[in-house]
Structures are given as structure tokens and as C-alpha cells.
Amino acid sequence: MKLWWCSRTVIHARLLRCVAHSALCVGLLLSTACVNTLAQRKARLTLLIGRPVSDLIQQLGVPTRSYETEGVKYLAYDESQIQILPGVPGPGLWFNGWWGGGIPPDVIQWQCETTFAVAAGVVRSFTLRGNACS
Numbered sequence: 474m475k476l477w478w479c480s481r482t483v484i485h486a487r488l489l490r491c492v493a494h495s496a497l498c499v500g501l502l503l504s505t506a507c508v509n510t511l512a513q514r515k516a517r518l519t520l521l522i523g524r525p526v527s528d529l530i531q532q533l534g535v536p537t538r539s540y541e542t543e544g545v546k547y548l549a550y551d552e553s554q555i556q557i558l559p560g561v562p563g564p565g566l567w568f569n570g571w572w573g574g575g576i577p578p579d580v581i582q583w584q585c586e587t588t589f590a591v592a593a594g595v596v597r598s599f600t601l602r603g604n605a606c607s
Contacts, residue, residue, distance in 0.1 A: 474589055479505075479561050484555070485519055485544055497514075510607045511606065512602070514606065514607070518599050519585065519600070520599075521589070522596050522597065522598060522599070523596065524595070524596050525594055525595060525596075525597060526546075526548075526591045526594050526595070526596060527549065529589060530595050531546035531569070533550055533587075534550075536548040536549055536550050536589075537549050537550055537551040538551075538559075540562075541557075544592060544593075545591070545592050545597075546590075546592070547588055547589070547590055547591070548588065548589045548591060549586055549587070549588045550567045550583045550587045550588075550607060551583075551584070551585075551586050551601075552583075552584065552586075552587075553582065553583065553584045553605070554582075554583045554584075554605065555580065555581070555582050555583070556580070556581045556582075556583060557578055557579070557580050557581075558579040558580075558581065559574040559576060560576050560577045560578040560579075561575050562575045583603075583604055583605030584603040584604060584605055585601065585603040585604075585605040586601070586602045586603050586607040587600070587601055587606070588600050588601060588602070
């Protein structure tokens with residue numbers, strides 16, 4: 474006798490629904506947190522515009538690299554971080570010839586490059602690029 478709640482199709486559907494709900498919740502939390510952090514970062518960096526380059530270096534340290542063209546010097550600061558999201562253990566299930574259980578760990582590399590344009594010794598602007606700038 475086969476019970477309806479134990480069939481592979483039902484178990485598979487329940488597992489997919491659980492994963493989808495978890496991903497949605499994590500996405501909403503991250504997007505909410507990113508908005509505030511990006512605004513704070515931009516507000517902090519905007520205070521450096523119009524300031525001497527010595528103030529920039531005093532606050533952020535020596536840049537990772539620099540480039541100069543047509544009288545404008547570009548100072549780049551790189552940040553990177555590797556994050557390992559732990560896997561989620563789950564019951565071992567047999568699905569059409571393969572064994573599955575839980576969600577494996579995931580590795581995410583976060584990077585942010587902040588580049589300042591400096592002319593005549595004064596910070597003129599900045600740009601942010603990367604998935605960790607917020």
C-alpha cells in the first residue's frame with residue numbers, strides 16, 4: 474500500500490516549495506539591508522568630494538592602485554571577502570536514480586572597487602563597482 478504523503482512526487486514538491494520559500498526570505502532580507510548600507514557608504518564617500526587627496530589617504534589608507542591620464546589621477550581601493558554559506562542537511566531521498574538530501578554549501582566572493590578621480594590635488598568624484606559595495 475502506497476501512502477500519498479510518501480510518494481516521490483509529493484516529497485519532491487514539498488522540498489522544492491521549502492527551498493523556494495527560503496530563497497525568497499533570504500533575498501528580501503538581503504535587499505532590505507543593502508539599500509541602507511549603500512546609502513550610508515555613498516553619504517560617507519560624498520563627504521570626501523572637494524577635500525584634498527591627503528584627507529582621502531588619511532581616511533582610507535594607501536590605494537590598491539592608481540592611474541593618471543590627462544591631468545586626472547584615479548585612485549582605486551579594492552575590498553574583497555569570501556563567504557561560505559553552510560549547507561542545509563536534509564533527509565536522504567532517492568529520486569529516479571540519484572540520491573539527494575539537503576542543500577550543499579555555497580561559496581560567494583564579495584568584491585567592491587571604489588575609484589576616486591583626483592584633479593589638482595582635490596577629490597572630484599567617486600564610482601563604486603562590484604557586488605559588495607552596498
